[in-house]
Structure formats: C-alpha cells, structure tokens
Amino acid sequence: MARALDVVGEKWSLLILRDLFRKGPLRFQALEQSLLGIAPNTLSARLKSLEAHGVVETRLYENHPPRYEYxxxxKGRALSPVLKALYTWGESHS
Structure with missing residues (x-):
C-alpha cells in the first residue's frame, strides 16, 4: 500500500487522475481550470511525477511551440477500480 500511496496518494494527483478518467486526454490549461485552487507549479510537479511513474503520458498536439496533452x-487506467471505490466511499461517508 505504501508504494501505491507514493505514486497516487496525494490529493491533487488523485484529482488529476479523476479528470483524466472522466474527460479523456487533457491539456495543461484544461486541467488547471478544472482543478480549482491548484497552483501551476503544483500541477506541473504532479503531472511530472505521474509521468515518471508511468501512470500518465504526454502526446504532442502542436509543434510550434511544442505543446502537449496528458x-x-x-498502468493509469488500471487505477479505475481504486478511484471508483474512493468515490463510492466518499459519497457514502461524507
């Protein structure tokens, strides 16, 4: 469990994953707009961490200047049951 939490056990990481599950590939600005209160440097750091762990990948959508979507x-899609369980628990116990 500790290894899994090292990868996705932070609030913003889980919310990034939630949005990518719900809305498909997203650009940085779209993630920033949907995650109210997240600082750009925090979003960037969480995306880099998720990418380094192989949960998220980038895809080039514009060459000049280079721009990517996430x-x-x-490996990331395999987290679906975990996120669904967290959602269900939150709905039942909050």
Whole structure:
C-alpha cells in the first residue's frame, strides 16, 4: 500500500487522475481550470511525477511551440477500480 500511496496518494494527483478518467486526454490549461485552487507549479510537479511513474503520458498536439496533452497509460487506467471505490466511499461517508 505504501508504494501505491507514493505514486497516487496525494490529493491533487488523485484529482488529476479523476479528470483524466472522466474527460479523456487533457491539456495543461484544461486541467488547471478544472482543478480549482491548484497552483501551476503544483500541477506541473504532479503531472511530472505521474509521468515518471508511468501512470500518465504526454502526446504532442502542436509543434510550434511544442505543446502537449496528458493521457492515462494502461498502468493509469488500471487505477479505475481504486478511484471508483474512493468515490463510492466518499459519497457514502461524507
């Protein structure tokens, strides 16, 4: 459990994953707009961490200047039951 929490156990990381599950590939600005209160440097750091752990990947959508969108990898999509369980628990106990 500790290894999993090292990767996705932070509030913003879980919310990033939630949005990528719900809305598909997203650009940085779209994530920033949907995650009210997140600082750009925090979003960038969480995305880099999720990418380094193989949960999220980037895809180039514009060459000049280079711009990327973020999407879930197979490893990231495998977290679906975990996120659904957290959602269900939150709905039942809050």
């Amino acid at each position: 999407l879930l990898t197979d």
